[in-house]
Amino acid sequence: MSLQAYRRVQQVAESPRQTEYRLFAQVTGSLIRAKETEATGGALMEALDWNRRLWSTLSSDCSSADNALPKELRAQIISLALWVNRYTSDVMRSKGDIDALIDVNKAIMEGLAMQAQLAAQAGHQPIASQA
Incomplete structure (x- = not known):
């Protein structure tokens, strides 16, 4: 199966929460790699910008009247997105630590994973026997 076909199947099979989790995992992984390799310059800025764009997209989506949340x-x-935007600027100027951004993303990922687990449990509850 080609990579493009795999991606199409993956997109169809994923729930929105799974897609959000996967994206957070990719972005957070990029931040972690930047930290572990003590990246500076372009490599660090790329990871920080990717995270900022993710949060900006979430903020824009949450600002929409059509959002069902x-x-x-x-x-x-939206409040978290604003904080991420400000704090990212601090990290870019070496006035903040990247760990705080990683921690926020991990907390969101934990929440998404918990929601997916609860949804899965709700969908697979055994039917009560009738006496």
Whole structure:
């Protein structure tokens, strides 16, 4: 199977939460690699920019009236996105530590994984026997 065909199947088979988790994992992995290799210059900026764009996209999506998430959750995501944007600038100027960005992303990933697990459990609950 070609790589393009695999990607199409993957996109069709994934739930939106799974897609979000996968993207967060890729971006967070990039941040972790930048930290572990003590990247500077272009390599560090690329990882930071990718993370900033992810959060900017989430913020834009949560700003949409068509977004189905609860209003309070959307506001919290937008608030986090604003913080990520400001803090990323600090990291770029060597006034902040990349660990905080990694920690926020990991927390979001844990929440997405927990939601997926709860959804899976809800879909596979045994049917109560009738007496």
